[in-house]
Amino acid sequence: MSTETESNESSPTAGSRFSGESWFGLQEAHLLSVPTIVWFLVFLIAPLGVVVVYSFMSYSNFNVVFEFTLDPWTEVVFSGTVLQVFARTLVVALAVTVITLIFGYPLAYFLRFYTGEITGIILLLFLVVPFWTSGTIRTLGWFPILGTNGAINYTLLSLGLTSSPVEWLLFSPFSQIVGYLQNFIVFMAAPIYISLSQIDKDLLDASNTLRGGPLETFRNVTLPLSVPGVAIGCLFTFVLSVGNLTIPQFLSGGERTVSMLINEEVSRGLQYPNASAMSVALLVVIFVFVFALLRFVDITDIAQT
Numbered sequence: 001m002s003t004e005t006e007s008n009e010s011s012p013t014a015g016s017r018f019s020g021e022s023w024f025g026l027q028e029a030h031l032l033s034v035p036t037i038v039w040f041l042v043f044l045i046a047p048l049g050v051v052v053v054y055s056f057m058s059y060s061n062f063n064v065v066f067e068f069t070l071d072p073w074t075e076v077v078f079s080g081t082v083l084q085v086f087a088r089t090l091v092v093a094l095a096v097t098v099i100t101l102i103f104g105y106p107l108a109y110f111l112r113f114y115t116g117e118i119t120g121i122i123l124l125l126f127l128v129v130p131f132w133t134s135g136t137i138r139t140l141g142w143f144p145i146l147g148t149n150g151a152i153n154y155t156l157l158s159l160g161l162t163s164s165p166v167e168w169l170l171f172s173p174f175s176q177i178v179g180y181l182q183n184f185i186v187f188m189a190a191p192i193y194i195s196l197s198q199i200d201k202d203l204l205d206a207s208n209t210l211r212g213g214p215l216e217t218f219r220n221v222t223l224p225l226s227v228p229g230v231a232i233g234c235l236f237t238f239v240l241s242v243g244n245l246t247i248p249q250f251l252s253g254g255e256r257t258v259s260m261l262i263n264e265e266v267s268r269g270l271q272y273p274n275a276s277a278m279s280v281a282l283l284v285v286i287f288v289f290v291f292a293l294l295r296f297v298d299i300t301d302i303a304q305t
Helices: 002-010 028-054 071-077 080-113 117-126 135-140 151-158 173-197 201-209 214-225 227-243 246-251 258-269 272-296 299-303
Strands: 058-060 063-065
Touching: 028 272, 058 272, 071 272, 080 117, 080 173, 080 227, 080 258, 080 272, 117 173, 135 173, 135 246, 173 214, 173 227, 173 246, 201 214, 214 227, 227 258, 227 272, 227 299, 246 258, 258 272
Parallel strands: none
Antiparallel strands: 058 063
């Protein structure tokens, strides 16, 4: 009888296996993280490793030659033309981020403080509706609006506000910014809305009690507490702008970005080493931006209620 009792006590039960106790030398949290770790290793780390390796390979007759070389870096990435394209891509991405913030913050502020909670969420979800179609269709949809024979020029000519079509509306930096804004404003407004929703109403009431006006309350309470949402929105917008291909390809009027150069290298002659080197360089630039942003803002605050 005692032997049976001792064996029952010594054998692990189902509850003990998943109650945080050690199981095969691992804790429950470690076991639950295994699928995520495997997914990242297989679908993120391994492909990035292949890209990095290819960036140091040679190329001959539409084939990758597995011989170590620095030519993709010295002759392509650090060439004057590619560096200029990198600079232009970064300037455009920063401009898009700033402009999207200028439009996205007031939108999120209005949805948070001037609509009900359910109404604000519903209106925010309407920004997702365009994503029911492909990015190409959303981009080409600006042609009949901004083109020389489009709706805006037709209206301007009909009202006599201009004697000829306005040509800079399409295939220009303006149309490129408009395309970015349409696609990425939801990625800016949503995190800001979440940050604003987590602001304790008592803090706003305390500011009013201390005779703080709307501007003082916004400057001293609302804006500082919404900074994590602003940082996440800027992160999303910048990364998506840097790597986007469809919008600059159709709306920029021929001004190339890094993503277009990468696409050209692959499409023109299967130049995988050159494309890989530019991809790695672009990834490094993105990491630098993210690291610099996280040095100044703790985005984990957005997850705290």
